[in-house]
Amino acid sequence: MTVANAVLQGVFLGAFYAVLACGLSIMFGVMRIINLAHGDVAVLGAYIVYVIVERTGVPAFVAFAVALPVMVLLGYVLQLTVLERSLKSGILTPLLATFGLSIVIQNLLQLVFSPDVRSLGGSAGSVTTASWQVTSGLSVSALGLLVLVVAVLLFAALQLFLSKTRAGWIMRATAEDADAAELAGIDSRSVYARATAIAVGIAALGGLFLGIRSVFDPVSGPTQLIFAFEAVVIGGMGSLWGTLLGGIALGVAQTVGAQIHPQFAVMAGHLLFLAVLIVRFGGGRLVLRTA
């Protein structure tokens, strides 16, 4: 029963990783950018939700509905002003640009909000501590279930968007071959900006869940980025459903690993990540597809 409980909690944890990883996956899939500031963008989202909660006293979930458009707009502007320029000069420049962005966001947050830790747990209501005791050793937390449901809905919605809508087709075509898409009259700049806008919006959702699960401060981003990145790689880089499954695999590896020994929890996730890397890119092919 303890193993069953560990797997269940691992699925909940994995859903959280998947939400964090989703935006990362989109940006890599569409533009081949590894956004090192993704964790910090998520934390920025959490701060915006926090400010709205503090000013108006509304619950965290309502505040998120207000913060979301702000973050989406921010993502759009970010792409047009910063990332777009860096994309033109090779594969390393976007990496450096997002690394710099990460430092800028952390220091701006520190300047505005001080290093104090904050949480959205208090303002999210009783959902954060509620749970159903299935048997003595198996409990389903309301928050875990909520994150899982939201994650599945999110990935399903993205899948529908990409496969059923015209904007989705355009995005896939641009991801496949931006030059060919341009020839067909697609403005890749605006497609890229839309992709980043979606990614940043979803990062804010990850930030919301982070703030409810735990606490955050201006430098919380990078720790979360590692797990999000691993989820993307385990699920196959740039694959959407893969990212959800990758996140869940990572979460389960960590909780089941902890059953063997607590010290093995984070390690088990890293080992899974390495194993996937070796199998997928084995035989000396540790290079990224370029197109």
Added chain:
Amino acid sequence: MSEKKHSARGLTRREMLKSTGLVLGGLAVPGVLESCLTSTSSTPSGTIKIGFISPVTGPASGFGEPDGYALKLARDAFQKGLSIGGTNYSVEIVNRDGQSTPSVGAQMANDLIQTQKVDLMLATSTPETVNPVSDACEAANVPCISTVVPWEAWYLGRGAKPGQPSPFKWTFHYCFGVEQFFLAYTHLWPQVTTNKKVGVMWPNDADGNAIRGALGPLLKGAGYTIVDPGPYEDGTNDYTAQIQKFIQQDCQIFNTFPIPPDFATFWRQAAQQGYTKHVKIGQIAKTGLFPSQVTALGAIGNGLASGVYWAPTWPYKSSLTGMTSKQIGDGYESASGKQWNQQLGASLSLFDVAAAVLSASGAPKDKTKVRDAMKTLKVETPVGNLDWSKPASLAGAAVPNVVSTPIIGGQWKSGASKWPIDFVICENAADANVPVASQLKPYSAG
């Protein structure tokens, strides 16, 4: 590339002019030339420079938050200068941010030593900031005083061995250690009836492993059963394995030394999975030092037990500024609009020690005399009366240069003051002069 090219004679025109100017100035004012030749940032002989390094940014930046106010108090107090042996010295404090990173701490220390030519170094808060600064000063023969690193982590963490003579000649420290935690816990926990089973979350890092090795056996000796699921990595996001074990064993006391976000994650999951209903005493250390960390937990933070190394109710004064602990706390709250935090008293205490040792040396510009004065220094600071002639002890042997200071146990409670949550002192085993405000109440928020 931008280096000036040297002419055949080895001097450019500009350098020639500069040295000529120096020589002429030197002729006019004897003594200036000498000081220019010996120091790059020519400190007038009547000025004492004090370096101060603390973490203002990075993961430990919570510690650095009250430093701005502590620095202001110290600078104001030093404004008139220090009168030592008939000479009035002006005092300049040069503060630097250690960025919570050992390499940056070492770099800042070397910069202060080499280019700023500080006469005395002060450092505070966490081994990551303090230890590299102490090491740099030890290597450069600059006296250094530090605090707010559990002293075992400062002493043993820098390579000293129990039972061997101390390798440190220039670096001095005052802080609580494992013994003070033990004192606080064994006087706090009996105030609530429990089954004496302690579930522990001690991580796999410097602090966690030190506590496991030193505090664990002491608590066992005092009749507590330790339920230790084993070390976990900092940054773990799920604690189901530990929580299930604590529930099965009915651990009514819980103790942890985690980084703050890990505790927040753990405690919320413990509430979800029903462990907090078993907990009668939730004793946290390393996190829960500052009100913001406890407020951020929401309702489940109310009633957690913790420890303080300074609070505005402490009966000691800052000897440099003459302010009582209460005045320091009130001053910070009105100047910053934020609630007092325990690092405030500790940061200010460094300047009390600095002023006292510079005066006691009789020759503040003579580093050897300052160092020798440290060895017998007695001084009142907000955190207590410090006396380096009575050093801490390790395995029966005195640890020179190190003074142990108290940790006082208590509980975070809402409704105790005008702030959402405030710290209520419940025992004073490590220092009987600190007033006790209340008894420990069982944890009941989960």
